[in-house]
Amino acid sequence: MKKAIYTTYGSPEVIQIIDVEIPSPKPNEILVKIKAASVTRADTMMRQGIPKFGRIFLGLFKPKNTVLGTGFSGIVEAIGSQITRFKIGDEVFGEKLFGNGSNSQYLCIGENELVEKKPKNISHCDAAPICDGFLTSYNFLKEHAKIKEGQHVFINGASGSLGSAAVQLAKIMGAKVTGICSSKNIDFVIALGADEVLDYTTIKLNELQSRYDVVYDTVGKLSYNSSKNILNDNGIFMTPVLSIQILGQMILHPQKVKFEATGIKKKEELKSLLKDLISLFKQNQLQTHIDKTYNLEDLKYAHQYIETGGKVGNIVVVNL
Ligand SMILES: NC(=O)c1ccc[n+]([C@@H]2O[C@H](COP(=O)([O-])OP(=O)(O)OC[C@H]3O[C@@H](n4cnc5c(N)ncnc54)[C@H](OP(=O)(O)O)[C@@H]3O)[C@@H](O)[C@H]2O)c1
Structure with missing residues (x-):
């Protein structure tokens, strides 16, 4: 089978597509024939080994984990002897964080890891x-912001993967949503349900009159200090993008500044959040926006596109 790897940090050119044996599932694992796999901003950052302090975990001089891709959707092709939740032929989706990557034709995943049956009403590409x-934005909005009906949420990067999800989720949770993107994406963010959309190329935060309960900066372009004048007295600043600056602000203002690497939360907590999302997808209340799809052989072009900073929603590898 074909899989994408990188053995050194660097540009998209370091990505190699290699041929390896199809893995065999252990007794507690399923083997998934992958139909679609996500390609994310986080993948491009891991490939570059940035932020550099992240190399303490990723590998100081070269990546410890050389496979690419986390999110996947596909069909169960084989099961280990202890499997009870799945059978061959089930359509499943999820996320494989460590070990074998999802930018691959097959992967093995433990049945108690982050893998669930795919809602029948959505495609592999959307799953x-x-x-x-x-999952990341739901974790921030539910667990950190604890969004309540009527609260006002400011979502920066509302046209990205996390942002487009956050706009839809915050509306479902009953919030008033102000989305921030550039002018070319305003119609898209309004169609997601935002009550108001502002263009980051023209607004000045210190001139905004509104006060928000939550500033959720999905793209790591703001900080607590730059946003505090638009937060109300109990307002919080959250970002999924780690930086030394954010770590410092979290230490100084632990109640006001929130960051979490969602992927390393307890499995049971992630599974519970994912079950809520599955239910919302089944009710057609959420929609994945796919910007572009690529073949596995063209993965480096997907990484190049993500690095332009202008993707709208999600990028997916298909025809695996
Ligand atoms: N902590 C966690 O658990 C976790 C999990 C997943 C991802 N992440 C991180 O979350 C971040 C966001 O990922 P993503 O995939 O959602 O991002 P993304 O899709 O790459 O974001 C692209 C979008 O950002 C917008 N944008 C660019 N510059 C902007 C600015 N200055 N202000 C506002 N919007 C701007 C662009 O809109 P325009 O084209 O209109 O400019 C574009 O639509 C990444 O850094 C990723 O590593 C963290």
Whole structure:
């Protein structure tokens, strides 16, 4: 089978597509024939080994984990002897964080890891990125912001993967949503349900009159200090993008500044959040936006496109 790897940090050119044996599932694993796999901003950052302090975990001089891709959707092709939740032929989706990557034709995943049956009303392409934008943003909005009906949420990067998910989720949770993107994406963010959309190329935060309960900066372009004048007295600043600056602000203002690497939360907590999302997808209340799809052989072009900073929603590898 074909899989994407990188053995050194660098540009998209370091990505190699290699041929390896199809893995065999252990007794507690299923083998999934992948139909669609996400390609994310986080993948491009891991490939580059940035932020550099992240190399303490990723590998100081070269990546420890050389496979690419986390989110996947596909069909169960074989099962280990202890499997009870799945059978051959089931359509499943989820996220494989460590070990064998999802930018691959097959992967093995433990049945108690982040893998669930795919809602029948959505495609593999729409399911593969759910654990990136939707799961991350739902964790921030539900667990950190604890959004309540009528609260006002400011979502920066509203046209990205996390942002497009956050706009839809915050509306479902009863919030008033102000989405921030550039002018070319305003119609898209309004169609997602935002009550108001502002263009980051023209607004000045210190001139805004509104006060928000939550500033959720999905793209790491703001900080608590730059946003505090638009937060109300109990307002919080949250970002999924780690930086030394954010770590410092979290230490100084632990109640006001929130960051979490969602992927390393307890499995049971992630599974519970994912079950809520599955239910919302089944009710057609959420929609994954796919910007572009690529073949596995063209993965480096997907990474190049993501690095332009202008993707709208999600990127998916198909025809695996
Ligand atoms: N902590 C976690 O658990 C976790 C999990 C997943 C991802 N992440 C991180 O979350 C971040 C966001 O990922 P993503 O895939 O959602 O991002 P993304 O899709 O790459 O974001 C692209 C979008 O950002 C918008 N944008 C670019 N510059 C902007 C600015 N200055 N202000 C506002 N919007 C701007 C662009 O809109 P325009 O084209 O209109 O400019 C574009 O639509 C990444 O850094 C990723 O590593 C963290």
